[in-house]
Amino acid sequence: TMDAHSLEQGLHLHEYVSQRQHELQEKRQQEWSAAGPRSVSPFVPCALSRMGILLHAARIMQDDVVWDLGCGDGRVLHAAAAQYGCKCVGLDVDADCIADARERSQEQGLDSLCTFACCDLLALAPGAIRSGQLGEAAPLGDRDMEFAPPSVLLIFLTGHGLSRFAATLHSEWREGPPLRLLTCVEALDDCYDFEEAGGLFAEDALHWPISRLHAAHGVYVVPPHGVSVAEWEEGARASEPRSVLSRYAADESKAVALKQLLTSEEVASIIELGEEMMAVQAEDVPQSLDLFQDDAEIPSGIGNDELGRVEDYFHAAVEHRVAHLHRDAAFQHRLPRLLGRVLATVLATDAAHWRQLRGGAYGLRSAEYHTYTVGGSVSDPEHRDQGSLLTLVALLSPTSAFTGGSLLFSESAQSKRMEPFDLEMGDAVLFPSEKRHNVTPVIQGSRKTFVMELWAQHTNVQNRHR
Structure with missing residues (x-):
């Protein structure tokens, strides 16, 4: 059936x-x-x-x-x-x-x-x-x-x-x-x-x-x-249906620290898989985007395949590269125990704070390995992980390996001010995906992170869109 x-x-x-x-x-x-x-x-x-x-x-x-x-x-x-x-x-x-x-x-x-x-x-x-x-x-x-x-x-x-x-x-x-x-x-x-x-x-x-x-x-x-x-x-x-947080409520909410979520061995395993997937992904990254030949902006109404190509193109930039660990379910196959432990922590934390994963289906939208080098950042002041329910970010680098690269979150819905959120290697932070967040430019060295998004749809097998 x-x-x-x-x-x-x-x-x-x-x-x-x-x-x-x-x-x-x-x-x-x-x-x-x-x-x-x-x-x-x-x-x-x-x-x-x-x-x-x-x-x-x-x-x-x-x-x-x-x-x-x-x-x-x-x-x-x-x-x-x-x-x-x-x-x-x-x-x-x-x-x-x-x-x-x-x-x-x-x-x-x-x-x-x-x-x-x-x-x-x-x-x-x-x-x-x-x-x-x-x-x-x-x-x-x-x-x-x-x-x-x-x-x-x-x-x-x-x-x-x-x-x-x-x-x-x-x-x-x-x-x-x-x-x-x-x-x-x-x-x-x-x-x-x-x-x-x-x-x-x-x-x-x-x-x-x-x-x-x-x-x-x-x-x-x-x-x-x-x-x-x-x-x-x-x-x-x-019975109570799932209540997805509005952008206002997400910006008002507080991100939750998960101290030492990952062991040093788990950090090393994610980096190893991430570098491997980075090489695999590089083989089919679009070399150019015909999508933009006649228009400076992304057209409305494009499908998931096109959206995925757009993201993959920009995520291949040297200063901020992203590998999709869940591609062909590699993350689930290679690190199932790590995924299970992280997911259990996410479920318990969500139940205590937002209940975004209750009341319906949830799937793994993406599991990503990010590397930021000099100039790499997430600078859009309105950046949100639109369409997802919860996002987890874990730091994979010692703080001595880079300067800059601060993670910022919205202070409140009515304020444009962004607050820094300090992480040590192995620490993670969990937050509603629609909460505004940024990463300041890396000034020196290399910053590596693990990012996982859960959403109310199926589990993806390629990128954030399919």
């Missing part, structure tokens, strides 16, 4: 399944593996741009207990815990994924909220989810773990696994405390087991009530038992 996130999901499928056939083949005999005999589905991470709408559709609150059945490396639960402060439980048949999820929880400071265990979902005894006890469905090391029963169940399984698990889910949903279920890509009333004879023509004998309010995002909700779809959707329409 195609939805708004199919392109990004397809890239994950290619990376985690298509490109790893040899590795998966070697794991076919491993009992606790997504490629092994207990598995009903390979591990493919949830698209970043789907996660925001998934958690919004679940109407998660801080007092919820969110279980993710087939959690993989735990990234959805890490986002839920960081953004909402709720308790989370992740179960997956793949022992390596569970180990990864636990490590990521520690790295992101979420291990007090997130718990993970290895589990064969199809081997769960009746009532196991309601009781929070996995029993023999878990390997010996995880068998005695006990969990708080869920109020929200997230299930990211496709037709074969989802249809086999449906009866268990229906029993847990019907007989236990109020429980809302969310599936991705496929709905419980429309999934089929293609490995079973006649599976394609099987009827929905369980009669699931399904809200398709977010079907365009591939998200389907089963309301708590006894709550009709109409009642659930009426409540969803009444």
Whole structure:
């Protein structure tokens, strides 16, 4: 089924399944593996741009207990815990994924909220989810773990696994405390087991009530038992929508310092990837812009491809060069743990200050590596990251490596005065993207920064516009 996130999901499928056939083949005999005999589905991470709408559709609150059945490396639960402060439980048949999820929880400071265990979902005894006890469905090391029963169940399984698990889910949903279920890509009333004879023509004998309010995002909700779809959707329409800050409100807001967000090793890794992507990008930067032959200004109404070419042309200037780390998802592939930790910090900081990422989808608009040499600056007094929700800037250079290059922010909406914001190497600052900001000219040396923008659209794979 195609939805708004199919392109990004397809890239994950290619990376985690298509490109790893040899590795998966070697794991076919491993009992606790997504490629092994207990598995009903390979591990493919949830698209970043789907996660925001998934958690919004679940109407998660801080007092919820969110279980993710087939959690993989735990990234959805890490986002839920960081953004909402709720308790989370992740179960997956793949022992390596569970180990990864636990490590990521520690790295992101979420291990007090997130718990993970290895589990064969199809081997769960009746009532196991309601009781929070996995029993023999878990390997010996995880068998005695006990969990708080869920109020929200997230299930990211496709037709074969989802249809086999449906009866268990229906029993847990019907007989236990109020429980809302969310599936991705496929709905419980429309999934089929293609490995079973006649599976394609099987009827929905369980009669699931399904809200398709977010079907365009591939998200389907089963309301708590006894709550009709109409009642659930009426409540969803009444819930608080995303409130994007106006330019006035953004200029009035304060940027938030994130001291030592990046370690020295992470700084070095970003610089290494940035220099590599700079070289790759240089091969197809436009040598000239025909766009400007007859007009001194950028014409209105040009498309994203043309806007991208314009930015790439100017970002190739020696005094201020920009490399797109997210091009072909290089940043996500090469530095996934760093991205996860930074994203968790961004989600938690946003929840405490602006709530720009709540109430809908969000995606990675850009992850950029900037180098400023003598004369390099961002000097437009009205410069804003128009169209984005939040921007993060991290300093990658020691302050002794350059003079000038001060980061400035608007003092207020009614004042033209700009205030300096001091950063040391590894420090970052997070702010609403529509807040005015500048960089004064570098007078000596070289200044390097990492810039990440999140917006309310899909994750880009080329530049800031596509």
